[in-house]
Amino acid sequence: MSIERIINVAFQVYDWLIFIRIILSFIRHNPYHPLIRFIYEVTEPVLGFFRRFIPAVGMLDFSPLVAFFVLELLRQLILNVLRMVGL
Template structure:
């Protein structure tokens, strides 16, 4: 196997790993948004330990990304669009990565 082919295989593995991480974070953001709606409308039992630990996990994973955006975005009266903005950014990064960066290394 040539060095060039090994480099291409390594870059493909790196890009696929980054893509998978972004895809997983997309699903975590969606789960966090759904959880917050269920919690806000009192659909789920907030005193349940599993529900509470799941909510804490989702909050701790998503809040460091969402908090800075909430400071920048205008106040829409209780409607939080920061998860949508993050999802759009993730979509852009994934598209840019595969369509612009990866062909440079392939």
């Protein structure tokens, strides 16, 4: 498996974790379930970072949308740097 493929899969998995977290915000769930705790613990550092700069508008939290956008830019940047280096 190429490093480019590994990076793409890693970012895609993280995107799915953020998406699942968005879905969890709309349904009742047990926050102490190990899988749900894992999702929150893995996604909170990124989402919490963006929440510091982007306040919620009423009940809407736009930090996941910004996170999707920034993560995609970061993925593209990493891949372009790797291509320039020749990996």
